[in-house]
Amino acid sequence: MGALAWRAALAALLVCGIGLLPWLSRTDPALTVLKARSAERDPSPEALAVVRAQLGLDDGPSHLLGRWLAGLSRADAGQSWISGADVLPDVLQALGVSLLLTAAALTVALVVAAGVCARTLWLGAGRRLEGRRPAGGSGSAVLAALPEFLIASVLATVIGVQWGWLPALGWYGPQWTVLPALALGLPAGAVLGRLLDDQLPAAFTEPWASAAAARGLTGRSIARKALRRCVPGLLPNLGLFVVGLTGGSVAVEQIFDIPGLGRTTLRAAIAQDLPVLQTGALVLVALAAVVTGLARLAAGRLIGPALRDGALHTVHGPTPAGRTGPAVVCGVLLSAVVGLGLPRDPLALDTGARLLPPSAAHPFGTDALGRDVLARVAHGALDTLLLALSISAIALTAGVLLGLLPRLSGPLVDTVNAVPPVLAALLVAAVWGGGPTTPVAAVAVVAWAPLAAHTGALLRQERATAHLAATRALGAGPWHLLRSELLPAVLPSVARHALLRLPGIALALASLGFLGLGAQPPSPEWGLLLAENQPYAERAPWAVLAPAAVLALLGALAVTAPGALRRPRRLRTPGCDPREQPSRKVELSRAE
Numbered sequence: 001m002g003a004l005a006w007r008a009a010l011a012a013l014l015v016c017g018i019g020l021l022p023w024l025s026r027t028d029p030a031l032t033v034l035k036a037r038s039a040e041r042d043p044s045p046e047a048l049a050v051v052r053a054q055l056g057l058d059d060g061p062s063h064l065l066g067r068w069l070a071g072l073s074r075a076d077a078g079q080s081w082i083s084g085a086d087v088l089p090d091v092l093q094a095l096g097v098s099l100l101l102t103a104a105a106l107t108v109a110l111v112v113a114a115g116v117c118a119r120t121l122w123l124g125a126g127r128r129l130e131g132r133r134p135a136g137g138s139g140s141a142v143l144a145a146l147p148e149f150l151i152a153s154v155l156a157t158v159i160g161v162q163w164g165w166l167p168a169l170g171w172y173g174p175q176w177t178v179l180p181a182l183a184l185g186l187p188a189g190a191v192l193g194r195l196l197d198d199q200l201p202a203a204f205t206e207p208w209a210s211a212a213a214a215r216g217l218t219g220r221s222i223a224r225k226a227l228r229r230c231v232p233g234l235l236p237n238l239g240l241f242v243v244g245l246t247g248g249s250v251a252v253e254q255i256f257d258i259p260g261l262g263r264t265t266l267r268a269a270i271a272q273d274l275p276v277l278q279t280g281a282l283v284l285v286a287l288a289a290v291v292t293g294l295a296r297l298a299a300g301r302l303i304g305p306a307l308r309d310g311a312l313h314t315v316h317g318p319t320p321a322g323r324t325g326p327a328v329v330c331g332v333l334l335s336a337v338v339g340l341g342l343p344r345d346p347l348a349l350d351t352g353a354r355l356l357p358p359s360a361a362h363p364f365g366t367d368a369l370g371r372d373v374l375a376r377v378a379h380g381a382l383d384t385l386l387l388a389l390s391i392s393a394i395a396l397t398a399g400v401l402l403g404l405l406p407r408l409s410g411p412l413v414d415t416v417n418a419v420p421p422v423l424a425a426l427l428v429a430a431v432w433g434g435g436p437t438t439p440v441a442a443v444a445v446v447a448w449a450p451l452a453a454h455t456g457a458l459l460r461q462e463r464a465t466a467h468l469a470a471t472r473a474l475g476a477g478p479w480h481l482l483r484s485e486l487l488p489a490v491l492p493s494v495a496r497h498a499l500l501r502l503p504g505i506a507l508a509l510a511s512l513g514f515l516g517l518g519a520q521p522p523s524p525e526w527g528l529l530l531a532e533n534q535p536y537a538e539r540a541p542w543a544v545l546a547p548a549a550v551l552a553l554l555g556a557l558a559v560t561a562p563g564a565l566r567r568p569r570r571l572r573t574p575g576c577d578p579r580e581q582p583s584r585k586v587e588l589s590r591a592e
Contacts, residue, residue: 006408010415011285018278019065029272030057036082036271055081068275072282078275080268087275091264095246095283097171098260101184101253102245104177108185109192109241112143116193117200124204124226125219143190149251150548152183153534156255169257180256184249187504188241194500195237195454198493199230232299233461236453239295240413243288281419288414299457330557334381337550341378346371346524355540365542367533373546380524381550387440388506395447395505396498400491402448403455404482410456413449439512447505454497458490502558503551526551 023029030051031043041047052058056067071078077087160168160179167176203209203226212222246261253263261280268276340363350370358365364373402409424442462468468485476484509527521528526547533543 006411010411011282014285014415014419015278015282016065018281019068019274020061023061029274030055032272033081036273064274068278077279080276081273082271082276087279091261091276091279091283094259094261094264094280095287097258098246098249098253098262101177101180101249101258101260102242104181105184105188105245105249106242108181109189112186112189113193113196116190117197120197120200121223121226124200124209125223143186148183148187148249149255150530150544151186152180152252152255153537153544155179155183157537171256171258176256176258180249180252180258183252183255184245188245191500191504192234192238192241195234195497196227196230198496199233200226203229228302232302233454233457235295235299236292236413236457237450239288239291240450240453242291243284243414246284246287284419285415289411292410292414327557330553334550334553334557337374337553338378338381341372341374341376342382344372344375344378346375346379347522348372348375355536355543357540358542364546365540367529367540367543368536373529373533373543376524376529377526377547377550380526380529380547384506384509384526385554387509388502391440391444391447391505392498392502394444395451395501396495398448399451399498400455400487400494403452403459403494406456406460409452413453413456416446416449419446439509442512443505443508447501447508450501451494451498455490455494458493459486462486462489499558503554506551506554 028048030048033055034041034043034047034051056064068078075088077091079085080087080090156168156179159165166178168179170176204222206229209222209226212225249260250262250266252258253260254266261283265277265280265284267273268280348371350366353362353366353370354368356362356366356370362372362374364377367373367376402412424445428438428442428445463486468481471481471485506526509525512527521532529547530544533540533547537544
């Protein structure tokens with residue numbers, strides 16, 4: 001009951017904050033609504049007075065919120081301030097569209113995740129994984145780092161328009177779901193695959209795997225059991241993906257003209273259509289609660305009574321050190337791009353050199369105003385990378401600390417994840433004010449949630465391990481268990497997760513810039529670069545591919561760099577757990 005009350009309080013706080021949005025932003029909601037209804041109409045005092053009287057704005061936000069909440073008890077979410085139509089049917093229809101798109105995107109994501117983990121599963125099934133780390137990762141890094149809106153634009157332009165294989169605009173049947181599902185599912189599947197691939201090697205080295213092989217079980221059966229062992233730790237993040245794809249795929253819905261919940265919420269937020277905005281946010285919060293509950297039930301079903309009985313084996317022991325070569329290559333290439341572009345002027349205009357292809361003078365070509373793309377990418381990288389690193393560090397710290405308190409952070413994670421980044425940016429802008437810091441604050445507000453969910457899921461399993469029960473029985477206190485057992489076991493995986501999300505944070509900043517909620521021209525911020533050059537993608541693809549390639553390079557670096565976080569695997573004595581090696585060595589030395 002306590003968790004339910006906490007969840008309800010957070011949902012009420014979010015809805016109330018949205019209800020105060022026009023007044024927090026210090027704008028006249030009557031003027032915004034009038035402009036949304038008719039941009040050409042003169043906002044005279046008489047016209048604004050009519051709008052205020054129609055909407056009851058003179059009664060204040062508390063009266064409006066109370067009237068809306070009273071209507072919810074009768075399944076009446078009010079009427080749209082812009083169109084005058086009933087809100088609830090339109091929001092539920094948009095939710096149905098988004099859920100169908102999310103289901104298709106999740107199918108693509110699961111296929112991609114299976115492809116990322118295929119080599120690890122094959123090696124583990126053949127008992128050839130000991131001492132090795134899978135080399136796969138560069139392809140998944142590129143997929144994870146490519147912006148969803150860029151993938152959507154390329155698919156719509158090439159496959160939809162130029163080749164005509166699939167429809168690119170609208171929402172009229174199953175064929176219209178393929179391209180947007182690919183745009184959403186490819187990067188999501190790459191992230192999920194990397195998280196799963198990070199845990200599988202340790203699962204294959206657990207005692208049950210050796211016992212199963214000794215009993216003659218097939219490698220395919222052992223691989224299935226290893227998947228079942230690792231998937232519960234990722235189910236919370238899978239739930240976050242479902243909710244995030246439902247409400248956060250605004251750019252993709254904009255490009256493909258899909259009437260989903262993300263686009264509906266964005267339009268309502270921009271037009272300050274409070275009934276639609278509040279109803280959409282409440283639906284997303286309810287969806288987050290349902291998905292989280294289902295994820296927990298599924299995790300319990302997969303692991304069974306082992307969580308209750310403390311019969312699990314840790315999957316976060318020492319793992320082989322990863323190869324440093326790919327990380328060094330990616331780091332050198334990224335440093336070279338930044339170093340070559342910094343001496344150039346990113347704001348210098350040359351109208352006689354518009355949209356020039358790559359050359360010795362302009363290695364990345366020029367944009368529509370004749371500006372050097374290399375210079376703009378390099379100068380934009382400084383701000384984007386520094387901001388992304390800062391946000392990642394804050395998110396990692398907050399995620400781990402809140403993940404240690406699952407009863408407090410669970411409902412908070414669900415509520416925060418239910419807020420699309422665009423809506424978060426608008427809420428932050430209302431309180432914080434506009435400017436280049438707005439997207440930073442908006443991304444920081446929501447970036448910790450996946451890490452907290454991951455931390456909580458891993459700790460839940462780690463607390464159910466046999467070695468922790470034995471350590472507790474020997475008299476270890478809670479702080480010793482946390483400092484010496486739980487955090488060392490969980491932190492490396494969560495830190496690698498944070499690094500894996502570094503390109504995603506950079507992409508979130510870029511996405512907000514792409515939608516016009518971030519930095520403003522002539523800033524060389526990466527989101528603006530993609531947004532400014534998107535209309536010229538067919539004539540000058542280099543202007544879009546250059547920043548996209550740097551983003552992909554950042555993703556490859558984020559995936560290969562975590563090898564430095566891996567602790568070298570110690571030699572194992574047959575039949576002895578790695579954690580027992582220090583005491584084993586002491587006993588041998590005494591015997592000698």
